[in-house]
Structures are given as C-alpha cells and as structure tokens.
Amino acid sequence: MQDINEVKTHIKNFDPNDEILSTKNLSVFYGGTIQKLFNASLQFKKNSITALIGGSGSGKSTFLRSINRMNDKVAKITGEIWYHGLDINKSDINVYELRKNIGMVFQKPNPFPKSIRENIIYALKANGQKDKGQLDQIVEESLRAAALWDEVKDNLDKSALALSGGQQQRLCIARALAVKPEVILLDEPASALDPVSTSKLEDTLKQLRSDYTMIMVTHNMQQASRISDYTAFFHLGHVLEYDKTENIFTNPQGKITEDYIRGSFG
C-alpha cells in the first residue's frame, strides 16, 4: 500500500479572477490531535456547481463545514480561506455575517417546527426585516426558486413538519436562499431522499446555478456527474484530484481516483 502522503495529486488551478472562494492549506484537527483534513487547497469558480466526492471519512464534509465556520466549536482549523480579499478563517471575522453570505443546506432536512412561511422569514425577521408585503414576496420567490411553490402555495401556514422529506429539503433550500447568500454549501442534500425527490432536488439546483455558487458534498457519483461543473476527489483527508467534472469522470489521472469512480459507477 502506497503512503497517502506520497501519492501524486492533480489539482487544477483557475485564473484567480474567476474564483469566488479558495482555500489554502486548510487542515482540520478534532480533539486537538486527530487530523481529519490535510492541507486542502482548492479554488471555487463563480456561478458553478462543484461536487466534493470521496468515500466516508475522506474529509469532504469536514472541509465543507469548515468553509462557513460551522466546525469552530468542535475542531481546530488551520490554513486560509479567501473570500472577497479576506481570510475568513481569522478569529476577528464576524461569522454571523459570513454565514449570511455563505449559506448551508444539511444532509438531513431540518426545518424548524414552525409554519412553512415562518421557516423562510424567521431569519429575515431576526435581521429586522418587518415589511409584511416584502416578506410575502420573498416567501413566494424563494419557494419558486426552490421549485416548491406550486406544491405549498395554499398551505403556507401549515407546519413544515407535515411536508414530505423531499419537500422539507427544498424548503430548507428556500430558507437558505431567502437570506440572499452568494455561496451555498450543500452537505449530501439528497442522501435522505427517495429517487423522485432526488431528481426534483437536482432540477432545483440546476436552475439555481446561474445565480449562485454551489459546493456540494455527495457520495452519489451519478449525481455528481449529472449536475456538477467541477469535481474534487477526497481520499483519507487529502484532495487527490480536482478538475472539470467531465475530465475527472472520463479521464481520471490518478489510480485511486479511477478505482473509486469505476467502483462507484458499478
């Protein structure tokens, strides 16, 4: 077995003008000493979908949660995350403002136990937005953008928990959109959904691509190939390969990448 540190990596770099976010030597440590991510350096292109693939324990979710500082409480994160000329991994960064710009959707749908409408406007009201008419418009548009409007428009005051799993997840996307983020992080958003809901969710993401930058963790190769523009392959905490999705899937450079992709497509 080859030492993982000596495996040759194949990371594509862009013109820095095209990037919206990039990481440099990002490493994550749990419990002080256990390292889960090793020097990840990736650039993310504006208005694109990037898929992070790899087996479980490969560090892809850890990487994702570190970008909007959701891991601060449980892990030590070293390295840099560049966003609009700022290293947002610094301690003086206002993480609350940051998360309004870099939103997140989780693996398990997690709507609040409130009404559908309230789910979407809760954070807006907390930010001091009070105009009812404007809030109503935002509710409608974010639900439309998340392709949920037609299904729920007559029941906006119904409990969000009454929705199906797939609907709940699209509600979570609508909720994230309402805060007007620039980047959306998606942590295996379809893993808890059935095939029909998954395909609806994927349609939604495709529609959103021209307005938002999305970074999505997935362990479903078909899904990655269906909707992503770029793909990064993680293995045991290291990023081994990063390129256009097409290239990664049709012409993987490394042996480990090739084995993984072939094995996953079955």
Next chain:
Amino acid sequence: MNAKTRDKVATAVIYALVSVVVVILFGIIGNILVSGVPHLSWHFLTSEASSYQAGGGVRDQLFNSLYLLVLTMIISLPIALGAAIYLAEYATDNWFTSLIRTTIEILSSLPSIVVGLFGYLLFVVQFGFGFSIISGALALTFFNLPTLTSNIEQAIAGVPQTQRDAGLALGLSNWKTIRGIVLPAALPGILTGVILSAGRIFGEAAALIYTAGQSGSTIDYSNWNPFSPTSFLNVMRPAETLAVHIWKVNTEGIIPDADIVSAATSALLIIVVILFNLGARALGNHLYRKLTAAKS
C-alpha cells in the same frame, strides 16, 4: 437445589418483594385518602386554622403554599434557565464545567434542613427579613435550583443538533438560535420539569420552618396593597404552609382534632402533588403532539 429450582425460588422471591412494595404504596395512598378525604369539606378549605379548638381549617395555609410556590418559581426559573442554557449550549469540556457540575451536585445533595438553616442565618437574621414569605421563597429557591436546572438542561439537550445547525447556518447568533428555536422546541420538557419541581416545593417543610416561620399572622384577603402588614400579598409577613401545618399540629399543636386536621391536610397535599404529576405528563404529551403535529 439445582439451577431450575433456584431460578423458580428467585423469581418467587422477587415477585413477593414487588408485591410488598405495591401493597405498601396502596396502603399509604389508601390510608391517607380514606382518613383524609371525608374531612376535606368546603368549610375546611375556606376557614382559618384554630390554635386550640377543634374544627379549624387551612385557608391561609393553602394560600401561603400556593403563594410561596409562585414566588419561588418566579425567582428560580430565570436562574435555572440561565444555568441550564449555559450547561447545555455554551459549556465546553473543561475544568470550569466540571466545577459547575460538582457545585450543582453538592447543592442538590444538601439536606433541606441545612438549606433552610442557611436561609435562616442569611435572610431571617443577617438581612433582618424575619420569618417571612420572602425568606421562605428564597430558601425554597436554593432547594429547587439544582433539580430544576438539571431538568431544564435535559430538555434542552434533547433538541436535535440539526436544529441548531439550521439556525446558525442562516447567520443567527447562538443566543437567537437558542431563544427562538431551541427553547420553543424544548418547551414541553421544560414545562414538565417545572411542574414536577412545583410538586416538590409544594410538599417541602424542612426548609421552611425556620424561614417562612411556623405560624401565620392575620391576613386580610381584601387588602391588595402588598406593603400593608395585613395584606395577603405582603411578602414580609410570616406564613405557615400546608406541609408545615401538618408538622406543627403533630409536634407542638394542642388542638384536639390534630389527627383529623393532619389527615385532611395530608390528603389535600397528596391530591395536589398527584395533580401536578398527572398535569406535567398530560401537558408534556399535549405540547409534544402539538409541536410535531402533522396538521396544525
């Protein structure tokens, strides 16, 4: 004796011991209700206690018990809530957190008579409050804090982490997430905890005999001025509760119908405590169903 016989004997012994416990409980509850309920008349509930004649009631004691309960909750709930939020949400795994937990455990293990005597030293003597409702409410607060805190902490910790993630990912502060999302979701558990500790407070006497006092003053229920010495709302007046009344008439009282008064008061106490217990469960279930309802 072979293994099979031994198994049978052990099973028989366990069933016998369990039956004894069940019989004891029903004996206790039955005895109190049978001897007490017949004397629980409207007259008993609405007339003043008598100091040496038969036929007294427990009107003032009943009111004092409820008043003390409310005051204690008003004082202890914010503190317990704050401490529970700190422990469930902010505390990290370090020496300070374990110091806090140790401190709360110590407080919960102190005998209530010791807590009452501390209240006596500090409020009755040092601060000069005298035997008063406020001294009693503060002593009961100390007695109540550890249980209430850990009940609330459990309720908060029971809210799934994904809910917190959802709030934080929208750019809400931890505090806003806790207040707006975690606490409402934990509300059924918190209310159940509050009601259960209310039952404990209602029956507590040892912490009160040297703080709220063992005798009442004349109370005027039409005097709504809390600063007037005879007002029923005055927190500086001494007050005897139902539980203290039972102790008092049995140990120092000279009324001829002490047994009847005690039995009736005991029945009253037990009924209220059982109602609290049932109420806590019903309310918890109801709110839980409402919060997670498929249709609302």
Next chain:
Amino acid sequence: MNNKQDLKQVVNQALAEQKVPHVKLKKIGVDKVNVERLTKPSKETRQEYWGKGLTYAAIILIIALVVSIIGFIAVRGLSTFLQNHVNVFHFLTSTDWDPGEGKNYVGAAAMIVTSFAVTILAALVATPFAIAVALFMTEYSSKKGGHFLQTVMELLVGIPSVVYGFLGLTIIVPLIRNIFGGTGFGILSATLVLFVMVLPTITSLTVDSLNAVPNHYRQASAALGATHWQTIYKVVLRVAAPRIMTAVIFGMARAFGEALAVQMVIGNAVLMPYNLVSPSATLTSQLTSQMGNTVMGTLPNNALWSLALLLLIMALFFNFLVRFVGKKGQK
C-alpha cells in the same frame, strides 16, 4: 482503454440531462457582499455577548450560593470549638448533651450514632426491595408492568416527607408500641419510615444501572444455557454492581439528611440508644426541634450549628463517595 470509453458514454448522457430552463430571480437573488461587515461586530455579536453574559451570571450566582452556604454554616458551626473552646474530640465521642446554662456538655455521640443507625438500617431494608423492583421492571415484567411500577415509584417520591412522618406517627409508632411495648418512638420506627422514603431513590437509580448493562451479555449468557436467574445473578448484577452501590449511597444520603419525618417518630431524647425501640434523636431531629428554642450566639445555639456543620460535612462525604465508587466502577 475500453473502460474509459464506457465511462465517457455514461457521463455524456448524464451531462446531456443537465439542460433545464432557468427561473429569473427578482426579489431575492444574490446580495452584494459587504466586505466591511465581515470584519465588524454586528447585532448578532452583541446578542451573543449578552446571552452568554446572562447565562454566565446565573452560573456564578449558583456557585456563589453554594460557597456561601458552606461558608456561613462552617463559621457558625466552628464557633463552638473556637469561641466556646469545646474539644472537637469531646464533641464527637461524648454522649453528654446538655449545653444549657454554664455547662459545656456538648457531646453529640448519641445523635451521631442514631443518625448512622437509622441510615444504615433503612438502606439495609430498602436495598433488597429496591433491587427486586428494579429487576422486575427491567428483567421480568412486560412493558405494562414496568410502566405501572414506574408510576408507583413516582407517586412514592411525590409524597411529601411530613406526610410520611404523620403516617409513621399514626400507624407505625402505635404498631411498634403494641408489639414491643414502650413508647413506640425510636430507631425502628424511623427506619421503617425512611425505608419507604429511600426506596424510590434507590430503585430508580438501580433501574438505570440495569438498563445500562448491554443486552448481548444477557444473550450470551442465555446462549450458554444459563437459567434466567443465573444470568441475572452471575452476569447482570455483577456488571451493574458499582452503579447499584452508588444508588444505595444516594439513598443513604437522603436518609441521613431527612429531618421532619424522622423527627416526628424518633422520640427526640438525646440519649444513646440502647435498643431499637428506645426514644432517641438524630442530628436532623435535634436541629429541627431545638433551633427555635435557643438564642443566637450562645453555646446551646452554637452547638446546634455544629450539628448542622456535621450534616453538611456528611453530605459532602456522601457526594465524594458517589464519585469515588463511580470512578472505580468505570475501571
């Protein structure tokens, strides 16, 4: 490179499916990122500051409270020894208790012995019952039976201690008087009252300890052909033993600190108990009945505070014991 050709086909097909019409966003869309705001404190920062501060204040208040309880009672309790110059050894071993006018008779031995006697006896009586009930709830009964006993235990916990005292006074004391003669007051009555009071405490913690025993232990034992009782006795109880110990200590702590119920049935005579049915007094019963009859600052009063200090120390000791046994059980 035939395989790569296959892959290419699959992927191209997938890529072809990507063409989906786009919805134009007007109201929401992407906010222009305000870089300034990313480095400045905001409303959320202030909320966080206040929220954390408030909860922290509650914690500090509780710590201050516990420290002052210990401090106040220690200062009062020690004045017997520091101001009145009573010998600590004398206090702990002498049975002469008469701190009245001018006399320095403050021997607490009789009360200490009685307190320990009722505590240990109550725990001895209650533990077999508690273990039986706990075993019944976890190893024997159906869900319904377990639930029923759970309710029984909750009701027993809910009964106020003065009610237990009153029942002891009206049922147990006359019963003992009829059987053994004498007054009926004494250690035996107190033990029986405390037995019922600590039973639910010990039971519920024992239930927790039995539930914590992994199920595969039971299955493995049963698979080896052990009878139900052999499994319980040789496996379940052994594994749960340290935590059952902790449960018993918790029960003893409760018995040791119980004041009113004991005071109502113990007889309140500060005498070394010579049998289980002679009137006696515990630390708590003496405090309860005498604190109101003494004057602050005098020796009789200070002596009572020394008893309170002793109670406090014992509570801390039980606390320590629980931790100690708990730690040992983890090894």
